Amino acid sequence: MDLKSIKDAFDRVANKQKLSYSKTHEIVQMLSQEIDKALSILQEASPFDHRSILADVKKMFTEISPVNQLEAAEKELNVALTKYPKVLEKQLNTDISKAYRNNVEFDTHIVNQIIANFFYRQGMFDIGDCFVAETGESECSTRKSFKEMYQILEAMKGRDLEPALNWAVSNSDKLKQVRSDLELKLRSLHFLEIAEGKNSQEAINYARKHIAVFADSLPETQKLVCSLLWNKNLVKSPYSEFLSPALWDNAVKELTRQYCNLLGESSESPLSITITAGTQTLPVLLKYINVMANKKLDLQNMEQLPVAVALPKEYQFHSVFVCPVSKEQSSDDNPPMMMSCGHVLCKQTINRMSKNGSKSSFKCPYCPTDVDISRCRQLHF
Amino acid sequence: MEIDPVTNGNADAVMTESAPTITPSPPVPSSRLSQLTESLKLEHQLLRVPFEHYRKTIRANHRCFEKEVSSVVSTVGDLADNDWSKDVTVSRLTSLVSRLQGLKRKLEEGSNVENLQAQRCRARIDHLDSADVKNITEWNNTKLKRILVDYMLRMSYFETASKLSESTNISDLVDIDIFREAKKVIDALKNRDVASALAWCAENKTRLKKSKSKFEFQLRLQEFIELVRADTAESYKQAILYARKHLAPWGATHMNELQHVVATLAFKSTTECTKYKILFEIRQWDVLVHQFKQEFCKLYGMTMEPLLNIYLQAGLSALKTPYGFEEGCTKEDPLSQESFRKLARPLPYSKQDHSKLVCYISKEPMDTDNPPQVLPNGYVYSTKALKEMAEKNGGNITCPRTGFVCNYTDLVKAYVS
């Protein structure tokens, strides 16, 4: 895409518009000057001269031919006005709804609920409330929980860890289950705050009471306590990392993640994940549709997208195995199988290579190993 | 720096972790750059709509100025050709002067409006220009808000649309005023009033003619039907006059429809003949609303569907896997949410052309950096996650899905290409 050609084409439009405007202005100015002139002559003239004066004005107007001049200016502007949309059509995808499946209608209530939920989880409570009221949807069940989450995060912004710690402590069993180190992260921050502001004794007491329990994470707790030796000169210590605002950012991120997870929600908004995925998918689909323009492409009824779309790896939520030989996706009927050499194929491919078990061994297509069929194992990713 | 139990255990790890701050950031991979460019190509509507608005204003202003100027010229001609007294001539000319004065004012105002609209067109081009691999997350956030405002405008949720665009500073990037214009017509049609729709057709006459639109004809037919529906001697008379004046001109191009509708004169609105009954259905007004929306979108270069629906469909399909519908699917997958599942159900599944493995335990990708390891029971997890588990449990591994226990030394590496 060439954004510059779009800019240039628009500049042309804007220039011609200015030109056309000043032309019109000039003409109007000229007409009113002529009439003014005629009027002032008329004031002086004898009662019967006015006809010849009027005839002069008329003649003058015919010579100027203002309407023709206006038309000429418009014509030039029109050329630019017609060109610009053509440039847009050339540089951009004119109709992205070509990739849209018309026979699928979304339920407005579901879409509205998704949107309301999006506003609440982004902390946009005013907008969310306004949306719910305007659409007449029933109140969002997650509003209260997200409100609590944002209160905790707001407090953390003001370096108040109390609400965050309270939440982490009351959910500590569940956090342990998902192996989250949120509580340690929060305790560490708390410890550093105490160590920075007050005397070391208090920090040591805090560490004994709250940090010693994290014996699993010995390296961090050691470093934390050791940082006390540099006390107020942490900048020059080996532990300057403890001053980094990233520690707070990470704690905020982890809290958001865990809070959403316990709510049964993803840590990133599902709506923005889906729209971002859509942004990456549409160009691929549109390109495919364009290439296939002459072939019958039943986009409306296909079971699977006709092309693969490479989404970023953070949007890869499940393991997908595609047999490198048959290029087919594995399924319950056709599971992935590992051969003795460690290479993995799908079951149907292995069956084919062993002539449906009539051969007891075959050569791996990826290495020189002779594969013993009885030693092929099904994998679960 | 993050406190990570695996990497921060010794000073070496800290050293290597802080290294990237010295080395220059790696060049942006070209694939991400081209992906960005491709996604910007989806923004036709963003640039087209304000331009169509701008063009419409320019044309309307120009027509108005031209009319005024030619009327001034012809008034002067008139005065010159007729034998008026001096007093009359002076007073006529004086009124022409004030008329031209008014025209100058209009010119000024018109130019101000046009400049504002040109600015809006520019703001959008600049917005596309500002997209960069570095700020793409933020840019995409803005994009989502734009898409949501577009959805709300099409659904007539004007209050939230304005609030959202003001609070997120995207007023220049959304088309609230244009949709307000449409709303007037839609509301009137819902009240069974075609006047503003007809006025809209007149305003956009040239464009509608060019696209061979028959929307105005359909409005006229509906007005005719309403006269027949009234079912009085007077209204029948009016209906015939109306048909002569407003329907007959369409005869050349739409004779069949014209005959069909005019024949209702012979049937009453209570007719049981299905072919005619349908013309009297109140639902016909909804059809007109729908048709207006289509004409309106076409005129401004918008998609017929809300952008949100188009993006949702594509995104849901790309994310749709059979695993998303399974019990215990990770909450990070949008398709684990019931609402997203419902929307995705009728859509096609994604297609994969090569394997992508994700560790069940850590949710991290399993690739050459973190290769998959197979337990004796055939379950596969990432090396990193298994190593961490073994370190904490004296070399023992417990399969989280089956409870199977084995030793770290029992693992075999799998090669998945």
Ligand SMILES: [Zn+2]
């Ligand atoms: Zn092999």
